Amino acid sequence: MIDSLFLGIDGGGTKCRARLRDAAGNLLGEGTGGPSNIRLDPDLVWNAILTACRAALDQARLGEADLGRIHAGMGAAGAGQSSAVERLMARPHPFASFAIDTDAHTAWLGAFSGNDGAILIVGTGSCGYGVVGGERRYVGGWGYEISDEGSGAAIGREALRRTIWAYDGRIPQSALSQAILAEFDHSPEAIVDWVGKARPADYARYAPIALQHALQRDPLGLDLITDAAHQMAQIATRLLDLGAPALCLFGGLAEPLRPWLPPPLQQVIVPPQADALDGAILLARQATQEPLVRRRR
Secondary structure, eight states: OOOOEEEEEEEOSSOEEEEEEETTOOEEEEEEESOOOTTSOHHHHHHHHHHHHHHHHHHTTOOGGGGGGEEEEEEETTTTOHHHHHHHHTSOOOSSEEEEEEHHHHHHHHHHTTSSEEEEEESSSEEEEEEETTEEEEESOSOTTTOOTTSHHHHHHHHHHHHHHHHHTSSOOOHHHHHHHHHTTTOHHHHHHHHTTOOHHHHHTTHHHHHHHHHTTOHHHHHHHHHHHHHHHHHHHHHHHTTOSOEEEESTTHHHHGGGSOHHHHTTBOOOSSOHHHHHHHHHHHHHHSOOOBOOO
8 A cells, every 4th residue: 555645835926835744744855836826827836836846755755656645735825716726726736635725724724733723824914814613714814905904014004104194294203204205205206106016015015114113112113013913903802702712823023013912812822833834734634534624704
């Protein structure tokens, strides 16, 4: 009998990461590939997945012939969009099985090993996600245009908005507003031109600047970071109200903003048991052994 292998895949807009374990859970290899946001062309996504997988196989001193005994699980941003998943799964693949879910779900699987709990992801965007009694719940994560509260993109967007207020004289100038204005040669028109082309990551570049000024007690920086922490707390509190017994934080801004959260929330934050790649491996195992938890958006 051929032993099964389990592959966890983290599909992101910048790169694809893969981790290979054997049936006993031993780490065999890891690899990376190109951009793998599943809203991209499916052929490009599969190329990124297979590039990362083959790099992991190479580390494990395995080869192409071993692809057929791999059970793969993938966590991907955009996997909540069924049309994108259908386009990807319409392409043939070489694996014994392939399961896909959102990156929030695989992060939760890794954090709590499939047990009740909630996660709050705070990076360029933000999203809350929890599973209690087998039922999934998302809170937020609807995109930076109308949601993603507390995220880097939201902080940056608000920093620019309030910089314009300061320029108009509606609020006092501060070191932060002056620093942002200086980047645009003190021209609100230049800010408007920039906004027309800006993406979420462009806005998020201003979040660390706002945090740095907040730590220096700049009034505008303090307002921005205090507001972001309050919005994070609203998402977290909703997840706890739904029955989650504990909370894990993920994302580049999670730890920098954690000290700004209220003490009652601090007490329920726990370290994750594992990362999203091992969560994706657990997804692959579940797909071959047991039904997935029910989903509710």
